[in-house]
Amino acid sequence: MNIQGHAALVTGAASGLGEATARELARLGAKVAVLDVNMALAEKVAADIGAQFGNGCAVACQCDITNTESVSAAIAKATAAHGTARVLMNVAGIGSAKRIVQKDGSAAPLEDFVRVVNVNLIGAYNVSRLFAAACAHLDRLEDGERGVLMFTASVAAFDGQVGQQAYSASKGWLVGMTLPMARDLAQHGIRVCTVAPGLFATPLMQQLPEAVQASLAASIPFPQRLGKPQEFAELAAHIVSNGHLNGEVIRLDGALRMAPR
Template structure:
């Protein structure tokens, strides 16, 4: 699918994976609406072709407003990428007691329900557009994690939320096939995002040493490059792609 003269919607678009993806899509000719919380947008980079919209992915009304912004650019909405998410750590049962149940629900609400909400409401809008010459109306790329397969100690909430995104991929692709909308998921390994900016170089080096090859952390730009490949590769559908340097996470 050609990105030129199309619109794209990217959640978590103010930093990390989302910011890199918004930039990459804009560089390929898309008009991008980057969605994030207002506080994050205040720190977002100024990128040609990227417009920021404040919205919380757990709010249906705010997601609808963001989709409306993307469909109001005068070009068809063709690409939707969900990068918004959180990853707090807590054991099911630890020294201080049972896992905070409200925190578990919050992680699932943002990472899984938020992803579904964005996909469903964006698909509703994409289904109303005219298809391209190949019958395509759009592509949805969701973000899981290798934690969906190799969840570590303390990752019960995060791993199960991302496992839900993995499980969502195929049925969503089958549901949306009749509208000419493809659905794929990327499951990144350890990516050098702002979430890792606060840890020491020694700790980062230890993380990188566990990756078979290349023995380093992934870069947000590599995730963004994979998104553009999925969008432009018309026969990729219903697939979960690990981007992890062959890493398989140990229990801790």
Template sequence: MDLMNSVVVVTGGASGLGEATVRNVVANGGKAVIIDLNEELGNKLVESLGEDNVLFVKTNVVDEAEVQAVLTLAVEKFGKITANVNCAGIGNAHKTVSKKGPFELKAFKKVIDVNLIGTFNVIRLTAEKMTANQPNDTGERGVIINTASVAAFEGQMGQAAYSASKGGIVGMTLPIARDLAEYGIRVLTIAPGLFETPLLGGAPENVKAALGAMVPFPQRLGQPSEYAQLVQAIIENPMLNGEVIRLDGALRMQPK
């Protein structure tokens, strides 16, 4: 499978890793469906890349009806869905117990809802659409790519919720790949390290430089285009399935 003539649903597609993925899909002759809550950025991306190439609908990944609606529109507009890249996610920083008391359960649950349950919600609904595709010459009907984090493996202090959500994505990768194998749908996860995304966008340059220096090589923050490049490689390589791929420059996070 390649990006030419593909229709790729990208959650969190209005900025950061998702935006880079959308731009790369369109640059290689594919169509993109953006699922995001940021209307301003989503509409700007449609203006930039063209309504013939991109569909954007403000959508909450944890809302079943909203996700179903945008996927139905996508099939009506583009005829099919061949890939799904899940980049939508949030984070917070709270110790399990601090001077303010225990980590608020509501705050923990919100991160799990968006990052883990939201990802699974989109997976299951896009996969159902993909089962209707005609298989290509290698028997493929679709590819699903999720976004975890190195925090799934080396969570730092204050990252209990974020690490749990990303660890859940890692843990469900292989079972879902096995579930969908009979339909010719591959499932993989990318675990990025420190990347130049909106999460770090407001940080001072000296802070970004210090974070980049933590990476063995190359000693810098990753670029969203490098994430998009890996997405493309995964889509194009039919033997990749059921795996989690670290994209981190050999980074191993310290406790804090």
């Protein structure tokens, strides 16, 4: 699919990998909806994209991906501004690290596990089902394609570390959902892929001490540095433009395999 001129939804687009993806899609000519629970940051990113690539090419939409009413309202706002989206980038997510048996001998809180799964898995599915239902009514493009959606998993889906049960499970479920959803949506001409990033220089990562960042970077075989958000964004954009990519999970990690801890 040629990205130029099409409407795109990007969740978690107010910072980090989501922001980089929204900016890259706009650079390539897409009309981008910046979906994020933090409206102030979303408005800032949308305004900056508009100033850089043209007024009207970005709109900020407050969106709690776990809440159907919130997602529906965000999609309605984006549709009013840009038309029905053909591209969905699911980038929003949260992390967690809780050992099953805590230091005091108590069991890990169930609420923490539920919260992570609710955002990372159920939230992504929630946005995807609403996007797909609308996209399925659009006219077909070349090869009969109507649209494409992407999930953001993690290398933790395969190499989860100590304490990452909730995070790894939520990302592993996204990996497991990729092929059946691609098969499900094939009849509607909607492709589905997932990117599983490794260690990236996101704002959250950059809050860690420099020595810790350097140690993490040293664990990556090559290139021995943290991934750049732009590299993630470029892969996300390539998934949109490469019409034969479907039902695939792509690791983007510099050959990293995470140690147990």
